[in-house]
Amino acid sequence: MPNIAVIGAGVNGVASAIKILEHYVNDGKTPIKVTIISEDFTPNTTGDGSAGLWGPYLLGGTSQAKVYKWSKSMHQFLEKIWLSEDAGEAGVCLLPCIRLSTSTVDTVEDFWRDIVYGAVDLSKEQLAAYNKGRSVKFTSGLSFVTYTSEPIKLLPYLMKRFTRNGGVVVRKRITDLDAFVADSEYDVIVNCSGLGSKTLLNDDQMYAVRGQVSRVRANWIFSAVLDESDDGNYIIPNVVLGGTHQERDYNTKVCQNDRRMIVDGCQRYIPGLEHTECLFDWVGLRPGRTQLRLEAERRGRKLLIHNYGHGGSGVTLCWGCADDVLNILLAAKNGSKL
Numbered sequence: 587m588p589n590i591a592v593i594g595a596g597v598n599g600v601a602s603a604i605k606i607l608e609h610y611v612n613d614g615k616t617p618i619k620v621t622i623i624s625e626d627f628t629p630n631t632t633g634d635g636s637a638g639l640w641g642p643y644l645l646g647g648t649s650q651a652k653v654y655k656w657s658k659s660m661h662q663f664l665e666k667i668w669l670s671e672d673a674g675e676a677g678v679c680l681l682p683c684i685r686l687s688t689s690t691v692d693t694v695e696d697f698w699r700d701i702v703y704g705a706v707d708l709s710k711e712q713l714a715a716y717n718k719g720r721s722v723k724f725t726s727g728l729s730f731v732t733y734t735s736e737p738i739k740l741l742p743y744l745m746k747r748f749t750r751n752g753g754v755v756v757r758k759r760i761t762d763l764d765a766f767v768a769d770s771e772y773d774v775i776v777n778c779s780g781l782g783s784k785t786l787l788n789d790d791q792m793y794a795v796r797g798q799v800s801r802v803r804a805n806w807i808f809s810a811v812l813d814e815s816d817d818g819n820y821i822i823p824n825v826v827l828g829g830t831h832q833e834r835d836y837n838t839k840v841c842q843n844d845r846r847m848i849v850d851g852c853q854r855y856i857p858g859l860e861h862t863e864c865l866f867d868w869v870g871l872r873p874g875r876t877q878l879r880l881e882a883e884r885r886g887r888k889l890l891i892h893n894y895g896h897g898g899s900g901v902t903l904c905w906g907c908a909d910d911v912l913n914i915l916l917a918a919k920n921g922s923k924l
């Protein structure tokens with residue numbers, strides 16, 4: 587019986603664990619054991635503080651073709667949940683979004699425009715409305731409809747789905763990955779430790795991308811506005827005002843200067859925010875990497891699959907990356923290398 591361990595209980599660890607478990611459970615031919623081993627669980631993972639907006643963001647040099655494939659899989663997964671009775675429990679909501687760019691090179695990331703619903707470029711007049719009073723002008727904007735899936739609800743929903751199918755959960759910090767792979771009883775280990783991989787693997791391509799956001803009470807906002815330029819802000823129901831992305835900054839404390847940049851900055855897009863009550867501020871460290879790492883390595887008779895470095899897109903990519911984790915595992919098994 588394949589005995590699989592997934593390290594990490596963030597969106598990527600949980601998605602990978604469910605994908606593997608549900609494949610075997612639905613197949614019904616081979617009993618399997620899947621265990622999520624993690625130091626921390628929801629609500630204390632990086633995703634829990636995020637708004638969970640679908641949208642490729644801060645992915646370093648990860649190939650567009652892979653981002654397209656992975657993010658499309660997640661969009662289809664969210665569509666399925668949205669059209670099911672689970673949408674409320676899973677925190678999935680369809681919402682209109684405007685994404686703005688000051689780039690003089692290309693328009694808003696349009697390699698994924700056919701994944702979302704009704705993507706339309708903003709007209710010059712529409713852009714002008716958002717450019718009022720701005721020194722650095724937006725050069726393009728995309729209006730479309732997509733999903734948010736708030737990890738603070740999505741993760742408990744997915745964890746319940748995992749344990750209901752017989753998944754096992756162990757709270758433990760892995761300090762020596764080599765020893766764990768060599769000495770544990772698992773045939774396959776899937777490493778979804780996020781920024782933890784920096785120390786676990788001595789991966790110097792990994793670095794924190796510090797993200798501070800403010801949550802406000804604004805139940806009149808039902809759409810997202812995201813300025814993807816370097817010092818851009820964003821407003822995402824419900825409602826997250828963002829947000830910083832400071833590379834190699836490991837400070838997890840709330841910084842008041844950042845808070846001012848966030849709150850004042852967001853009011854430039856939606857002045858009505860001036861009258862909202864701030865609920866709390868939050869800081870998370872995105873698992874930045876020169877490019878997302880999703881690949882396997884053999885360790886003797888065992889398989890170690892890496893799935894980490896999702897930057898600002900872990901929620902957007904998790905279901906698609908989990909597809910590839912499963913495909914790698916099945917290929918290794920069919921090659922009877924397990």
Ligand SMILES: Cc1cc2nc3c(=O)[nH]c(=O)nc-3n(C[C@H](O)[C@H](O)[C@H](O)COP(=O)(O)OP(=O)(O)OC[C@H]3O[C@@H](n4cnc5c(N)ncnc54)[C@H](O)[C@@H]3O)c2cc1C
Nearest residue numbers: 594595596598625626636639760780782797870900901902
């Ligand atoms: C402010 C902010 C806003 C964001 N907004 C969005 C958004 O709207 N949309 C989007 O797609 N993404 C967003 N993100 C990015 C997203 O949150 C991350 O990409 C995603 O959470 C990464 O998930 P992960 O599972 O890879 O890692 P993590 O969530 O960091 O989980 C890693 C897991 O591994 C465990 N772990 C680590 N080391 C060890 C160890 N040695 N032993 C055992 N367990 C270990 C941890 O306890 C944790 O459970 C945002 C991030 C921030 C900070």
Ligand SMILES: O=C([O-])C1=[NH+]CCC1
Nearest residue numbers: 639641643797829898
């Ligand atoms: O990482 C982040 O802050 C975000 N990712 C997608 C929208 C905002």
